[in-house]
Amino acid sequence: MANTTTKDFSLLDLEEVKLFVNGSWVTASTDTFFTLKNPSTKEVIANVPRGGRDEAKNAIEAANAAFPQWSKLTANDRADYLLRLRDLMLENEEELATLMSMEMGKAFGESIGEVKYAANFLSWYAEEGRRVYGETIPASSPNKRLFVIKQPVGVVAAITPWNFPLAMMTRKLGPALAAGCTGVVKPASQSPLSALAFAKLVEKAGIPNGVVNIVAGKTQEISDEIFENPVVKKVSFTGSTDVGKTLVEKSAKQLKKLSLELGGHAPFIVFEDADLDKAAEGALASKFRNAGQTCICANRIYVHENVKEEFATRFIEKVRHLKVGDSLDPSVQIGPLVNEDGLNKVVEHVKDAQLKGAVVLEGGHIKEDGDGYFFEPTVIDNVSKDMFIMSEETFGPVAPLFTFSSDEEVIIEANDTEYGLAAYLYTSNLERAVRVSESLNFGVIGLNDAVPGVPQAPFGGMNQSGYGREGGHQGIKDYLEEKFISLSL
The missing domain is CATH 3.40.605.10 (Aldehyde Dehydrogenase; Chain A, domain 1)
Structure with missing residues (x-):
């Protein structure tokens, strides 16, 4: 051996x-x-x-x-x-x-x-x-x-x-x-x-x-x-x-x-009244946990148009400080993809998004230093529904940003998936929190909470x-x- x-x-x-x-x-x-x-x-x-x-x-x-x-x-x-x-x-x-x-x-x-x-x-x-x-x-x-x-x-x-x-x-x-x-x-x-x-x-x-x-x-x-x-x-x-x-x-x-x-394809919704620091930290925790290789990680990040730029700035700043490297290094936050197939799928999703008009705001490449299956923590913008990344699980450290203008619009977009495992929303409005949580067709809802799974609560999905x-x-x-x-x- x-x-x-x-x-x-x-x-x-x-x-x-x-x-x-x-x-x-x-x-x-x-x-x-x-x-x-x-x-x-x-x-x-x-x-x-x-x-x-x-x-x-x-x-x-x-x-x-x-x-x-x-x-x-x-x-x-x-x-x-x-x-x-x-x-x-x-x-x-x-x-x-x-x-x-x-x-x-x-x-x-x-x-x-x-x-x-x-x-x-x-x-x-x-x-x-x-x-x-x-x-x-x-x-x-x-x-x-x-x-x-x-x-x-x-x-x-x-x-x-x-x-x-x-x-x-x-x-x-x-x-x-x-x-x-x-x-x-x-x-x-x-x-x-x-x-x-x-x-x-x-x-x-x-x-x-x-x-x-x-x-x-x-x-x-x-x-x-x-x-x-x-x-x-x-x-x-x-x-x-x-x-x-x-x-x-x-x-x-x-x-x-x-x-x-x-499988899942979790939406992560940031409303205009959200605490943006808390939302950015939550998106970071949800999206990049286990290098994005979780069934409930944030796959589609929807941000209200009035706070999109400010949220993106705060989020990208946090992403830039993530340390990528050997998983046995206690200081590392992002380890490798599990294997070559996993890495290739991430590369394919990013390339497809770019060919269809997406813009990479941060990362976007294989991390070359080292021998492992590493991909840079990535944020992409100008995402559209025809991209692989908006309909398939990427299972990697890639965060796509999508803009919305109304509650009704984002609820429809979030529910527009065959999956129904987990969804996240960040808001300071109690009425909105209850109404949107009840409208999302997912088995687990993270309400101002990026890590909702606990042993004492039921976990599972709807639909496929x-x-x-x-x-x-x-x-x-x-x-x-x-x-x-x-x-x-």
């Missing part, structure tokens, strides 16, 4: 990475591997077993065998395991963050933040699992008693994305384990290391064998086994809309429960951004079945 510029890890041996199935560390049955490179340096950091259908099947069988014991534990006992796992995550946050930054390029400071965020889902659902209440129903005759109880659905599968490899995993596993389900996680091939390091913590926490299984590798084979194996009762997927549509078709054959958090909710008390519902019991005395 090529030399890495990193320290030794206590959780994961990068010289001999293995998958986690039924409490054991295993290689792929085919004895094949895929190479993982650091997008900041293009150096090989690990060779990961290319798990496939056999490993997925073994993991599902292990989860099924573990289900009876795990589901019969009290909610308090399961909560104790989750809280122990949370503590271990926080104790090992630097190592987890380092692995995450190495494998997918997230700036180290953001990676630390994600570890804390991911651990909070375990805290929240440890407690939420204690509040899975049933109910009694007034009977229609004196000799009957009617009850509703809630029970875990069974074995579940989580298919997680590369851009938030730990947070999306615990947002799915937290409620699943708290409800009494057991599970199989298929991490993205770009970021399996942090998931496998998490499995080491599952082991340290003493969670019984088979309750949590991590299988990386051949996406198609693993997915086929998950959707064709009748043991799996529910699947949670975060990823692209196109893949999500395919999974809906696959889930229909067995009527598996399915929750989807898919998916269905189902994760987070909040709503997030545990899909992992439970309601059973009606009618007792005749």
Whole structure:
């Protein structure tokens, strides 16, 4: 394996990475591997077993065998395991963050933040699992008693994305384990290391064998086994809309429960009465988080014509101070794109916009110093609706500015998308804040708030951004079945 510029890890041996199935560390049955490179340096950091259908099947069988014991534990006992796992995550946050930054390029400071965020889902659902209440129903005759109880659905599968490899995993596993389900996680091939390091913590926490299984590798084979194996009762997927549509078709054959958090194209609206400093700081935080590689980042920034110039000046000044570089450098704010394809898509979107009349106000080029997939934080103006950047997710550090003149106009423009995941608006007018928030067809609204996601609130989209909710008390519902019991005395 090529030399890495990193320290030794206590959780994961990068010289001999293995998958986690039924409490054991295993290689792929085919004895094949895929190479993982650091997008900041293009150096090989690990060779990961290319798990496939056999490993997925073994993991599902292990989860099924573990289900009876795990589901019969009290909610308090399961909560104790989750809280122990949370503590271990926080104790090992630097190592987890380092692995995450190495494998997918997230700036180290953001990676630390994600570890804390991911651990909070375990805290929240440890407690939420204690509040899975049933109910009694007034009977229609004196000799009957009617009850509703809630029970875990069974074995579940989580298919997680590369851009938030730990947070999306615990947002799915937290409620699943708290409800009494057991599970199989298929991490993205770009970021399996942090998931496998998490499995080491599952082991340290003493969670019984088979309750949590991590299988990386051949996406198609693993997915086929998950959707064709009748043991799996529910699947949670975060990823692209196109893949999500395919999974809906696959889930229909067995009527598996399915929750989807898919693509987004978030509008960010700055009204003329907004606090422009706060709005500029919010746009910076939303747009350039994880180098623009988030499903809820600001993709279209609409600014009222009366404050457009002033906002642009303040925003660009902040963009110019962003530091781009190796994701392991604690002072860096913008790391690389995840891979060459991601970089090429950003380049294509910027070139397309320029050919159609857009003007680059800041940035606009590949950052040449260094060997990684870096692109300059970019602001473009004179944007029109026929540009790729106004209809597709760029997934990169490019902020397009669009001018509007009325509330009615910007609401129509913001809603003119097939997506409906997140939207943002900045205003000091309470009436406008309520009216526009209610008019935007998106599942998450950031009202003077660029970072609205929290474990205690539901997160999910409308339209082609998916269905189902994760987070909040709503997030545990899909992992439970309601059973009606009618007792005749």
